Amino acid sequence: MTAFQSVAVIGAGAWGTALATVAARAGRSVTLWARNAEHATRIASTRDNPRLPGVRLVAEIAVTSDLAVAARADMVLIATPAQHLRGVVNMLALHLAKPVPIVACAKGIEHGTHKFMTEVIDEAAPHAQPAILSGPSFADDVAGGLPTAVTLAAKDEALASSLVQALGSPTFRPYHSTDIRGVEIGGAAKNVLAIAVGIAVGRKLGAS
DSSP states (O other): OSSSEEEEEEEOOOHHHHHHHHHTTTTOOEEOOHHHHHHHHEEEHBBBBBBTTBBBTTTTTESSOHHHHHHHHSSSEEOOOGGGHHHHHHHTTTOOOOOOOOEEOOOOOOTTTOBBHHHHHHHHOOTEEEEEEEESSHHHHHHHOOEEEEEEEESSSHHHHHHHHHHOSSSSSEEESSSSHHHHHHHHHHHHHHHHHHHHTTTTTTOO
């Protein structure tokens, strides 16, 4: 049995909703946090998020706009864009009663500081255990139960393994690693390469 029975997902956009669905599918008790109270209330009442239409939220996913409620979870997934990570973790840290794993689920490098996501978490929540989740994954596919494989890296191998066990399911396969920086560089570089490939396709430059 995994040590992480409850999962908070911070950010109720398409990616956050998909990750909440993943965690619930893995048997966890899930709290999905939305910054906007009206947005949280709407999702909670309709069990549908307009940012990821067609995906019905199961009963195991509670929706809140109260960060203190989300902070009670055994582990936290941050599903906000990379440039909002520091602000969200700063707020979250005020409510954390114990050191918990905080997993960044965005690819990128912070503007201005050029910090990687786990470095930002380290600074914003010094007592937390930073980790990174990255890989080829689209919210629609993940939420829809299509096969997806990602990498989840943490400094401590036992922690990384436990996090993987908490999220894994027959359709969502995280592989654990201790190569935090390698995973972060790969994720950030992927975004740049994707833009370059898009330009090449748009200009009909061929496959070479």
